[in-house]
Structure formats: C-alpha cells, structure tokens
Amino acid sequence: MALPFLAEAGSTPRIFNFASGPGVMPAAVLAQAQRELFDWNGSGLSMLELPFTGEDFKSVMWRAQDSLRALLAVPDNYRILFMHGGASAQFSLLPLNLLGGAERADYLETGYWSRRAVTEARRYCAVNIAASTGGTDFDRMPVQEELHLDPGAAYCHYTSNETANGVQFHRVPDSGAVPLVADMTSDFLSRPLDIARYGMIYASSQKNIGPAGFTVVIVREDLLGRAHPATPTLFDYRMQAEAGSLLNTPVTFAIYLAGLVFQWLAERGGVAAMECRSLARSAQLYRAIDASVGFYRCPVQPAHRSRMNVCFMLADSALTPLFLSGAARHGLVNLKGHSMLGGVRASLYNAMPDEGVSALTAFMRKFAEEHAHHV
Incomplete structure (x- = not known):
C-alpha cells in the first residue's frame, strides 16, 4: 500500500511534527x-x-x-x-x-x-x-x-x-x-x-x-x-x-x-475557522482509531476527547516502539505519549497541516494491516 505523503521511492518524506510542545509553528510565520x-x-x-x-x-x-x-x-x-x-x-x-x-x-x-x-x-x-x-x-x-x-x-x-x-x-x-x-x-x-x-x-x-x-x-x-x-x-x-x-x-x-x-x-479566519479545522482533523484521527477494531484504543470517553491532543494505545503495547520508529521514518515525528502515561499522542495544534493528519491515519491503517496478527 502506497502512503500518500511519500513522493516516490527513496525520496525524503515531508516532516509532520506532532509534538505536544514546543509544537508546530506556521510555515509562513x-x-x-x-x-x-x-x-x-x-x-x-x-x-x-x-x-x-x-x-x-x-x-x-x-x-x-x-x-x-x-x-x-x-x-x-x-x-x-x-x-x-x-x-x-x-x-x-x-x-x-x-x-x-x-x-x-x-x-x-x-x-x-x-x-x-x-x-x-x-x-x-x-x-x-x-x-x-x-x-x-x-x-x-x-x-x-x-x-x-x-x-x-x-x-x-x-x-x-x-x-x-x-x-x-x-x-x-x-x-x-x-x-x-x-x-x-x-x-x-x-x-x-x-x-x-x-x-x-x-x-x-x-x-x-x-x-x-x-x-x-x-x-x-x-x-x-x-x-x-x-x-x-x-x-x-x-x-x-x-x-x-x-x-x-x-x-x-x-x-x-x-x-x-x-x-x-x-x-485565516480567526479562532472560529481554527475551531472548524480542529473539529475536522481530530474527528478524522478518532475515526481511524475507532475503526481499527481494537488495534488502537483511546481510553478517553468519546464526549470528553481532546481535539488538541489525541492520546491512544496499541492493543499490544510491545508494538508501540515499532509504531513510533516506523512513523518517524515516514516523517511523522514526536508521537510518543507523555512520559508518565506512555502510548501514542498526536498533538493537533492550529499550525498542523491537514495533510499531516491524513498522513498519520494512512500510516496507522497500513501498520494495523501489517501487524493485525498481534491482536
């Protein structure tokens, strides 16, 4: 399965920074x-x-x-x-x-x-x-x-x-x-x-x-x-x-x-426009988690989930280091969860491009397909 954020074989992937802080800055700034x-x-x-x-x-x-x-x-x-x-x-x-x-x-x-x-x-x-x-x-x-x-x-x-x-x-x-x-x-x-x-x-x-x-x-x-x-x-x-x-x-x-x-x-439309983008980006990522049939799991009750910091676990926690290293090779960096809680955390601050979330969800689907036998 080809990942949409890779240009061609051997090329350097675009970097998407999901760090919780310091977080991604607007490229134009x-x-x-x-x-x-x-x-x-x-x-x-x-x-x-x-x-x-x-x-x-x-x-x-x-x-x-x-x-x-x-x-x-x-x-x-x-x-x-x-x-x-x-x-x-x-x-x-x-x-x-x-x-x-x-x-x-x-x-x-x-x-x-x-x-x-x-x-x-x-x-x-x-x-x-x-x-x-x-x-x-x-x-x-x-x-x-x-x-x-x-x-x-x-x-x-x-x-x-x-x-x-x-x-x-x-x-x-x-x-x-x-x-x-x-x-x-x-x-x-x-x-x-x-x-x-x-x-x-x-x-x-x-x-x-x-x-x-x-x-x-x-x-x-x-x-x-x-x-x-x-x-x-x-x-x-x-x-x-x-x-x-x-x-x-x-x-x-x-x-x-x-x-x-x-x-x-x-x-770019102020905070009202940022809210619309935040809703769309976080919903896309939570859909990918919920559609994974247990491969990924978000411990937060749906009505209280953060639109800024999406935290989730892999069903087999032993796969987490492999997930993080594989994501980094594809330009998806700083996804490690908080040091006290572990797991994965994707921070979707205002400057995160929509393409970054699409790239992450595509990688998540591919990773789950390749490691489905672990669930």
Whole structure:
C-alpha cells in the first residue's frame, strides 16, 4: 500500500511534527521571521537586537496585544500581560496574586497538569478539590452537577485541556460568583471564547501561540492589586499591567513571533475557522482509531476527547516502539505519549497541516494491516 505523503521511492518524506510542545509553528510565520532575521522593518537590526525600551519594539508588543485582543474579542476591562516563564510558573503566581485576604481556592482535578497546579497551590492556601475524575484514571471531565464549590473560595481553577491525558472541556464550568480561572495552555486560540465568563485566563506560548518562553495572562482589572506582599515585583499582575509588561526585558523575539502568529490566525479566519479545522482533523484521527477494531484504543470517553491532543494505545503495547520508529521514518515525528502515561499522542495544534493528519491515519491503517496478527 502506497502512503500518500511519500513522493516516490527513496525520496525524503515531508516532516509532520506532532509534538505536544514546543509544537508546530506556521510555515509562513517561520519564513517571514527568516526573511526579517537580519533586518527587521528596514531598521538594519535583527529583532533579537532591538532594545525593549525603544519605540520599534514597543510597537511590536502593542501590535501583538491588539491583535490578540481582536482575535478573542477581549473586553476593555481586561488586561493582557506577556509574562516570563511557562504556565507552570503561574501555578504559583496565581494564588500569590489572586488570594487577597482569602485562604481557600477551588480546583478541578482532571489530569496530570491540573494535579500539578493543585500541588503548587497547596503551598499557599487550602485547596478544595471541587471535582476529580482521578477515580476513573481521568478518562473524562466532570459535569456541572459533580462540582462541589466553596462560596468562600478566592477563585475556581480548571484546566481546559489536559495535554497528557487527552481530555478536554467542551463547555465552560459555572463557578457562580467566584472568579473562574482557566489554564488554557494547550487549546488557547483553537476556538472562540466568552472572555467575560472568566476572571483570568493564562496560556504558555509553546502550543498555539509561538515559541517557548512566555505566558499570556488575560486578567480582569478588578482582580488586580490583590498580590501577597511577598510576591516579587516582576510577578505582580498589577505592576506588570501598569508597566505594559515591560517591567524588565521581556522575551522580545518570542513576542515578535507570537505577533506574527496572531496575524496569521486573523488572515485565516480567526479562532472560529481554527475551531472548524480542529473539529475536522481530530474527528478524522478518532475515526481511524475507532475503526481499527481494537488495534488502537483511546481510553478517553468519546464526549470528553481532546481535539488538541489525541492520546491512544496499541492493543499490544510491545508494538508501540515499532509504531513510533516506523512513523518517524515516514516523517511523522514526536508521537510518543507523555512520559508518565506512555502510548501514542498526536498533538493537533492550529499550525498542523491537514495533510499531516491524513498522513498519520494512512500510516496507522497500513501498520494495523501489517501487524493485525498481534491482536
């Protein structure tokens, strides 16, 4: 059986990067960055060299923030911050900034990364596990009726998409009067959002935003100014908001690339168009899994499957290394599952070409045909 993504015998296959992060970048963005690397906007300087206090970089920063605000229709009473570090840093900075005088916070425990957030939050406050699906190995997200919320909590935190477990919320939890906070690292910009339902959203950059190195924080203005006195100035949301995310040298090149990604998204129909593509690509891959008659198995309940990170197992786990090495030879790289969970994981971020999913499903069918006797 010929695989459609191979040009001819002996040729080098096109590379499709299914890494969970840093993830695939839009080819058009990389090409523009390459063209501008030595001379940005006729300045004679690389973006890597522009002073962050100069008007040139400030214009890049403001344009990126404005583009993001337009993409998500962010209301005027929310501030967009570009902060150092990944989402894991926000696991600490969130309670430091939002607890105020409260001592408790609600957390939904739905997989590997929300559990990490819970562990860190417990260093700063009493954590109420408002819901957990750990009893079924995180094979689904909790429904609204399962939430046991604390009305005295400073905020309610959830992870919208669990990268390691392959589960995703397809609705927004209702936290009542308690500010809702979401770690949207792995599905940010993949679908429209009603920002007004949230007190704060954060997402590290290495999935759908751009290269690793910073985190986008979108926070409602009334939640600023609550930071614990011991919070470092650089990590105080209010201080960063007042300084326009320029309290110290930001990750200038990463922000520049993120701005190019935001423009790329807008030119292709924005987040609504990304959602349509995400639905189609993930459905194609899940159909291939479900049609394999048990050769491949997704442990996640269908209604809770992630559109961003498709996790599955082979019926004979001994075949997994062979599957991964064979896929890599055909240009399908970085498919290994999370180190704690194993199996296979295909991350379908916005920049993943549709051809990449077609190539993967074709390889999966061929591999299953060749190894059907193992099932």
